[in-house]
Amino acid sequence: MKKRAAIYSRVSTNTGKQKTDRQVTDLIKYANSCGYTVDEVDIYEEYISGYKKFADRPELSRLRNVIDTNKTYYSAVFVWEISRIARDPEQCTNIVNYFNGNNIPIYVKEPEVRSLKDNGERDPMFNILLTILMEFANTEAIMIKKRSRSGLRQKASEGNAVAFINYPYGYCKGENKKLVIDDEEAEVIRKIFDLSIKGYGTKKIANVLNADGVLTRYQKKYTNPIKYKSGKPPTDPQKMTWKDGTIYTILTNEIYKGRRRIIKNPDDIDTAEIGTPKDAYDYFTVPAIVTEDTWDQAHANFKNNLRHSIRNAKFSYVLKGLIKCSCCGGSYYGRLKTDGKDKFYMCSTKRTRSRECTNKGVSIAFLESIVWNRVKIYLRSDHFKKYDTKNAEHVENIELLRKQVSISEQKRKETLDIIKNAKDLLVKQVLTAEEYSNYYTQYTSDLKKIESLIDKQKTNIQQMERYVIDYDDVQELKKRKFAIDDDRIEMAKVINSVVDSVNVYTEDGRYYFITINTKMVSSYGKVKIDLLGDKKLKRWTQIKHVGRIGSVLKYDEYGRIQTEISELGDLAEEFAADFEPLKMILLKAS
Numbered sequence: 001m002k003k004r005a006a007i008y009s010r011v012s013t014n015t016g017k018q019k020t021d022r023q024v025t026d027l028i029k030y031a032n033s034c035g036y037t038v039d040e041v042d043i044y045e046e047y048i049s050g051y052k053k054f055a056d057r058p059e060l061s062r063l064r065n066v067i068d069t070n071k072t073y074y075s076a077v078f079v080w081e082i083s084r085i086a087r088d089p090e091q092c093t094n095i096v097n098y099f100n101g102n103n104i105p106i107y108v109k110e111p112e113v114r115s116l117k118d119n120g121e122r123d124p125m126f127n128i129l130l131t132i133l134m135e136f137a138n139t140e141a142i143m144i145k146k147r148s149r150s151g152l153r154q155k156a157s158e159g160n161a162v163a164f165i166n167y168p169y170g171y172c173k174g175e176n177k178k179l180v181i182d183d184e185e186a187e188v189i190r191k192i193f194d195l196s197i198k199g200y201g202t203k204k205i206a207n208v209l210n211a212d213g214v215l216t217r218y219q220k221k222y223t224n225p226i227k228y229k230s231g232k233p234p235t236d237p238q239k240m241t242w243k244d245g246t247i248y249t250i251l252t253n254e255i256y257k258g259r260r261r262i263i264k265n266p267d268d269i270d271t272a273e274i275g276t277p278k279d280a281y282d283y284f285t286v287p288a289i290v291t292e293d294t295w296d297q298a299h300a301n302f303k304n305n306l307r308h309s310i311r312n313a314k315f316s317y318v319l320k321g322l323i324k325c326s327c328c329g330g331s332y333y334g335r336l337k338t339d340g341k342d343k344f345y346m347c348s349t350k351r352t353r354s355r356e357c358t359n360k361g362v363s364i365a366f367l368e369s370i371v372w373n374r375v376k377i378y379l380r381s382d383h384f385k386k387y388d389t390k391n392a393e394h395v396e397n398i399e400l401l402r403k404q405v406s407i408s409e410q411k412r413k414e415t416l417d418i419i420k421n422a423k424d425l426l427v428k429q430v431l432t433a434e435e436y437s438n439y440y441t442q443y444t445s446d447l448k449k450i451e452s453l454i455d456k457q458k459t460n461i462q463q464m465e466r467y468v469i470d471y472d473d474v475q476e477l478k479k480r481k482f483a484i485d486d487d488r489i490e491m492a493k494v495i496n497s498v499v500d501s502v503n504v505y506t507e508d509g510r511y512y513f514i515t516i517n518t519k520m521v522s523s524y525g526k527v528k529i530d531l532l533g534d535k536k537l538k539r540w541t542q543i544k545h546v547g548r549i550g551s552v553l554k555y556d557e558y559g560r561i562q563t564e565i566s567e568l569g570d571l572a573e574e575f576a577a578d579f580e581p582l583k584m585i586l587l588k589a590s
Helices: 021-033 058-069 089-101 124-157 183-197 202-211 217-221 244-251 292-312 364-380 382-427 433-465 474-480 488-498 565-578
Strands: 003-011 043-047 076-079 106-108 171-173 179-181 259-263 281-285 323-325 332-336 343-347 499-506 511-522 525-534 539-542
Touching: 003 021, 003 058, 021 076, 043 058, 089 106, 089 124, 089 433, 183 202, 183 244, 183 292, 202 244, 244 292, 323 332, 343 364, 364 488, 364 499, 364 511, 364 525, 364 539, 382 433, 488 499, 488 511, 511 565, 525 565
Parallel strands: 003 043, 003 076, 076 106, 323 499
Antiparallel strands: 171 179, 259 281, 332 343, 499 511, 511 525, 525 539
């Protein structure tokens, strides 16, 4: 019976220029020839930089979650080449150590090597190639970046059209590869600056362009869905309308008055003399779309409007950056008008219209009160104390393991010195060839054992660190939590210390299904709290199933709810009797 294997493929970008198709096809054949079976769900395709950490790679993290849930699910992992694992030597070593620690060999196609032998021992040839090839991969990446930067600067100095993905809006590539003005887009740029001089804000300018049917660069150039590295669902480019952020970028870009900014090569930057980031750039002359006076006047008006906006933005959104829309996978943002009429969190998709979303907005006071009430209960509960104690144990064990690693690394250094000294004595003919061979055999054997021990110790540290919650003094949080009901800034600090994210879904605008994803980790994974809120009655309850382990509400990788609508209705009916009044926190500016 064939054993099951996973395929991990990676390219740096998702623009379409780099694809994983060939990697995947060849790796499936390679896995089959080695006696492994691979299904579609076993393919993990990543579009991300090779310098990203383990935890910052969605597909690699998803693979790790499968392994952590069931240690015997996969018997091997196949990759095209070592640089596909990572380009940073330290990150690559960490990833390899994780799989080795779980007794899962990594099979590399080019060249054909694997990290573990059939008996579970580390393959010395793999270790040698890993060290050499990782240094090559890292050096190659650095040199490519330098050459790219150098080439870009040279072309920019010659007036050529250069861009990594898109040219700045208003420009295109002309004859002889020169950067020239796109007449149609230039009219849009001039209109943006003209409206800014007239006092229009960035959001209002975006609304004018959308109302006039002006197409964005994405709408004109792309037809296939745009993928994101941030974990958001792909977006239809035809729905990517003008946004205030795009207008901000245009109004602050000096290229439109004829000054193109290009970052210097790292080797050309004297860090001792550079005082501000601006000094790390060079400027090149390009065709101007607006006059320098027009750019300066619009920029001055824009900065004044921005300062005025900042002065008046005194409201602190307690859940800012935490709320995920469980209908479309987007993010929620707070909206509070000075006239007091609008006080709610709403999905950003409703503003950008980049995806279909039927999720309703939710009152700021209502949602913040539910989350804050539950966080306070969680902080004082025995459930929390249990994990708080376990947290302290993990920290203590990690420190102990680090000391053991330090001792092992010292032993490794001493052993390497002995081997080196033995070689020197052989050259000086103090040792015979036979005596040297005996020394070498004995101490290289000891060295392998020490290196294997260090790998296991470091893997144990990595696994244990995943169960350590990352927030400041837990005891201090508990002391403060009841005293800050009227301090929104302090309240936000406590919530952000305990909560990773908050999923929100509403079926009919009355019942809100809420999941608080905490930073606490149990033996079953991240601790999640499922809640049900009634907007009409201003009441809430925790959704509990006696004897059930894990979360009741289910979500996909983008945070979109996967629980059936009929089941949600049953939950609302089942737990409505458990509703308790909601102690509303004060909704005031901080």
